[in-house]
Amino acid sequence: xxxxxxxxxxxxxxxxxxxxxxxxxxxxxxxxxxxxxxxxxxxxxxxxxxxxxxxxxxxxxxxxxxxxxxxxxxxxxxxxxxxxxxxxxxxxxxxxxxxxxxxxxxxxxxxxxxxxxxxxxxxxxxxxxxxxxxxxxxxxxxxxxxxxxxxxxxxxxxxxxxxxxxxxxxxxxxxxxxxxxxxxxxxxxxxxxxxxxxxxxxxxxxxxxxxxxxxxxxxxxxxxxxxxxxxxxxxxxxxxxxxxxxxxxxxxxxxxxxxxxxxxxxxxxxxxxxxxxxxxxxxxxxxxxxxxxxxxxxxxxxxxxxxxxxxxxxxxxxxxxxxxxxxxxxxxxxxxxxxxxxxxxxxxxxxxxxxxxxxxxxxxxxxxxxxxxxxxxxxxxxxxxxxxx
Amino acid sequence: xxxxxxxxxxxxxxxxxxxxxxxxxxxxxxxxxxxxxxxxxxxxxxxxxxxxxxxxxxxxxxxxxxxxxxxxxxxxxxxxxxxxxxxxxxxxxxxxxxxxxxxxxxxxxxxxxxxxxxxxxxxxxxxxxxxxxxxxxxxxxxxxxxxxxxxxxxxxxxxxxxxxxxxxxxxxxxxxxxxxxxxxxxxxxxxxxxxxxxxxxxxxxxxxxxxxxxxxxxxxxxxxxxxxxxxxxxxxxxxxxxxxxxxxxxxxxxxxxxxxxxxxxxxxxxxxxxxxxxxxxxxxxxxxxxxxxxxxxxxxxxxxxxxxxxxxxxxxxxxxxxxxxxxxxxxxxxxxxxxxxxxxxxxxxxxxxxxxxxxxxxxxxxxxxxxxxxxxxxxx
Numbered sequence: 001x002x003x004x005x006x007x008x009x010x011x012x013x014x015x016x017x018x019x020x021x022x023x024x025x026x027x028x029x030x031x032x033x034x035x036x037x038x039x040x041x042x043x044x045x046x047x048x049x050x051x052x053x054x055x056x057x058x059x060x061x062x063x064x065x066x067x068x069x070x071x072x073x074x075x076x077x078x079x080x081x082x083x084x085x086x087x088x089x090x091x092x093x094x095x096x097x098x099x100x101x102x103x104x105x106x107x108x109x110x111x112x113x114x115x116x117x118x119x120x121x122x123x124x125x126x127x128x129x130x131x132x133x134x135x136x137x138x139x140x141x142x143x144x145x146x147x148x149x150x151x152x153x154x155x156x157x158x159x160x161x162x163x164x165x166x167x168x169x170x171x172x173x174x175x176x177x178x179x180x181x182x183x184x185x186x187x188x189x190x191x192x193x194x195x196x197x198x199x200x201x202x203x204x205x206x207x208x209x210x211x212x213x214x215x216x217x218x219x220x221x222x223x224x225x226x227x228x229x230x231x232x233x234x235x236x237x238x239x240x241x242x243x244x245x246x247x248x249x250x251x252x253x254x255x256x257x258x259x260x261x262x263x264x265x266x267x268x269x270x271x272x273x274x275x276x277x278x279x280x281x282x283x284x285x286x287x288x289x290x291x292x293x294x295x296x297x298x299x300x301x302x303x304x305x306x307x308x309x310x311x312x313x314x315x316x317x318x319x320x321x322x323x324x325x326x327x328x329x330x331x332x333x334x335x336x337x338x339x340x341x342x343x344x345x346x347x348x349x350x351x352x353x354x355x356x357x358x359x360x361x362x363x364x365x366x367x368x369x370x371x372x373x374x375x376x377x378x379x380x381x382x383x384x385x386x387x388x389x
Numbered sequence: 390x391x392x393x394x395x396x397x398x399x400x401x402x403x404x405x406x407x408x409x410x411x412x413x414x415x416x417x418x419x420x421x422x423x424x425x426x427x428x429x430x431x432x433x434x435x436x437x438x439x440x441x442x443x444x445x446x447x448x449x450x451x452x453x454x455x456x457x458x459x460x461x462x463x464x465x466x467x468x469x470x471x472x473x474x475x476x477x478x479x480x481x482x483x484x485x486x487x488x489x490x491x492x493x494x495x496x497x498x499x500x501x502x503x504x505x506x507x508x509x510x511x512x513x514x515x516x517x518x519x520x521x522x523x524x525x526x527x528x529x530x531x532x533x534x535x536x537x538x539x540x541x542x543x544x545x546x547x548x549x550x551x552x553x554x555x556x557x558x559x560x561x562x563x564x565x566x567x568x569x570x571x572x573x574x575x576x577x578x579x580x581x582x583x584x585x586x587x588x589x590x591x592x593x594x595x596x597x598x599x600x601x602x603x604x605x606x607x608x609x610x611x612x613x614x615x616x617x618x619x620x621x622x623x624x625x626x627x628x629x630x631x632x633x634x635x636x637x638x639x640x641x642x643x644x645x646x647x648x649x650x651x652x653x654x655x656x657x658x659x660x661x662x663x664x665x666x667x668x669x670x671x672x673x674x675x676x677x678x679x680x681x682x683x684x685x686x687x688x689x690x691x692x693x694x695x696x697x698x699x700x701x702x703x704x705x706x707x708x709x710x711x712x713x714x715x716x717x718x719x720x721x722x723x724x725x726x727x728x729x730x731x732x733x734x735x736x737x738x739x740x741x742x743x744x745x746x747x748x749x750x751x752x753x754x755x756x757x758x759x760x761x762x763x764x765x766x767x768x769x
Contacts, residue, residue, distance in 0.1 A: 002445050005428045008607070011608070012572070012607075014610050090694075092603070092604065199586065317464070
């Protein structure tokens with residue numbers, strides 16, 4: 001689920017070589033080069049920024065701190081990483097990637113130009129992943145000028161397809177991030193009391209996640225006493241007795257994201273609130289039951305056909321779920337236009353966020369790995385969590 | 390921040406008037422303020438600046454014409470929050486940003502040239518689509534924002550002062566919680582907690598500990614050792630305004646060498662602050678700072694790859710100038726707010742940090758943070 005971006009990825013910034021060894025990246029690059037060869041692409045540029053870095057991290061393991069970076073992959077040579085940052089940051093940035101040729105530059109065209117010249121490369125057909133979509137127009141114009149006469153080809157689909165099914169190392173990384181969020185939500189539960197401000201409770205949950213080594217942490221909250229406002233960054237409003245609180249948390253650790261959503265009642269919930277939450281829970285179970293190998297991602301929402309239209313609005317607005325991995329939201333997007341079939345080894349966030357009058361938001365979100373059955377990557381908490389008022 | 394719509398509108402009226410004046414002067418039929426959704430402390434966010442709200446998600450914008458203002462957000466569930474923060478009443482959810490801008494421009498009768506504010510950070514694909522939708526009718530208008538967003542305004546002072554007090558608490562958390570054996574990221578978590586639990590919305594914060602740092606960087610899993618030098622760049626935001634505090638602390642007693650070298654930073658800070666006054670060129674601040682280091686034989690270390698800028702504007706909502714460097718000819722004016730930092734790599738000690746955010750008043754610079762300008766020691 002989309003959350004408000006922050007100015008800096010300021011959490012624990014390391015490359016855990018045991019969890020994600022160089023061999024993992026060599027395998028990925030080798031598979032990408034097969035596609036490059038097939039499409040007669042002799043150079044591939046993969047861009048990512050501090051917010052949307054999935055493709056970049058897939059090929060480099062690098063996570064940009066506050067701007068962006070470009071991986072340059074020649075068909076017949078080792079890749080280079082070009083980072084927009086002051087040159088003094090280069091030694092530190094080099095610790096975050098398996099790529100040896102790391103260049104810190106003011107402008108991407110300058111870095112790519114120097115790299116091509118140093119390697120004696122004169123590409124004819126250049127593949128692009130996320131370059132035109134994310135790189136700003138001034139930098140784009142610089143690259144186009146540098147690569148004058150070259151044919152560009154979008155290779156985004158190649159990486160999307162390679163990233164859909166996760167490797168064993170990726171599954172372990174995803175599970176670790178999910179377990180950190182479990183602990184973070186446990187702290188949230190302990191801290192949640194009437195009278196506390198939203199940001200006070202959120203700060204405690206964030207501290208727990210940061211202590212455990214996340215690179216970035218995001219929390220959105222919604223309260224039944226403010227039903228007109230959806231999930232939002234924590235503010236100064238105080239939690240009230242009888243509030244029903246929905247919380248979505250997301251974090252990345254070793255570049256791999258997890259997202260969890262849970263609903264809390266401050267003091268005993270009313271009978272109506274319990275009934276409403278029970279309906280949310282049933283929807284979540286129906287969603288989970290509908291996600292099976294071979295089903296198209298678009299068809300996953302069919303179980304909602306019997307839900308009254310008014311109750312469906314928030315479900316579609318927040319989304320029923322998506323792939324999760326190096327991006328918080330990635331292919332496949334469930335119940336949308338994505339015709340991709342669910343496959344074994346995909347990791348999906350399943351999400352039901354039901355906003356109803358008088359209740360606010362009932363939220364359940366959890367990551368699962370797809371196998372013969374879905375396996376939860378986090379603690380299965382789909383009950384309404386009741387805390388003392 | 391004003392709590393109801395009409396108060397919010399009143400507080401934005403002067404800004405809106407100056408925007409429309411600039412539009413007319415440049416012959417623009419409308420201005421499109423654009424945000425990618427990727428935030429950076431070193432940039433003014435055009436959508437936040439004009440609307441008072443920072444929408445969640447990519448590709449959001451505000452279209453201003455002579456008589457109308459409308460906002461495009463990307464998430465329907467975010468409309469309630471945006472509405473509660475912005476003076477703009479017309480808020481639409483855009484499934485496709487450019488198609489929605491085109492519809493909106495048609496609805497508002499925009500026929501002439503549209504100025505783009507936020508062009509510098511606009512993804513190429515978005516710009517290319519806009520070019521197709523408005524052939525020959527786009528003009529880069531980032532300079533308008535550059536001119537108008539130089540001052541946070543006196544209304545922002547309470548938020549700036551609150552952010553400064555929170556930054557002080559952030560550094561105090563280092564002095565209270567840093568311990569030998571603690572990982573850098575655990576210490577950074579304590580700094581973050583201290584500030585977030587007081588309401589900081591964001592933080593451009595880096596905390597690192599080493600016996601010889603080459604630069605500041607996000608924390609790692611390195612365990613803090615006796616004698617380590619902890620460098621902290623702490624930058625909380627309140628209501629979209631960032632305030633930065635840079636400080637250094639030693640795990641254990643301070644060696645005579647370190648004390649001697651840190652005194653150069655203190656001297657440099659004093660010399661530069663004397664130049665931070667109305668009418669002075671920004672470049673003079675950097676020159677004064679560099680002169681002190683040069684006098685101590687560190688001229689080489691005042692240049693890349695060791696050092697580059699001696700301070701900068703603080704973004705999201707105001708940015709008097711991007712960088713404090715020798716070549717900056719911009720003139721300091723009353724009501725500006727920026728950070729001055731003689732942070733310095735020295736070969737004997739590694740990277741050391743000292744920096745404060747100043748608010749410019751008629752009689753000189755007022756430091757917004759209260760943490761003493763000194764080298765600290767942590768018993769740990």
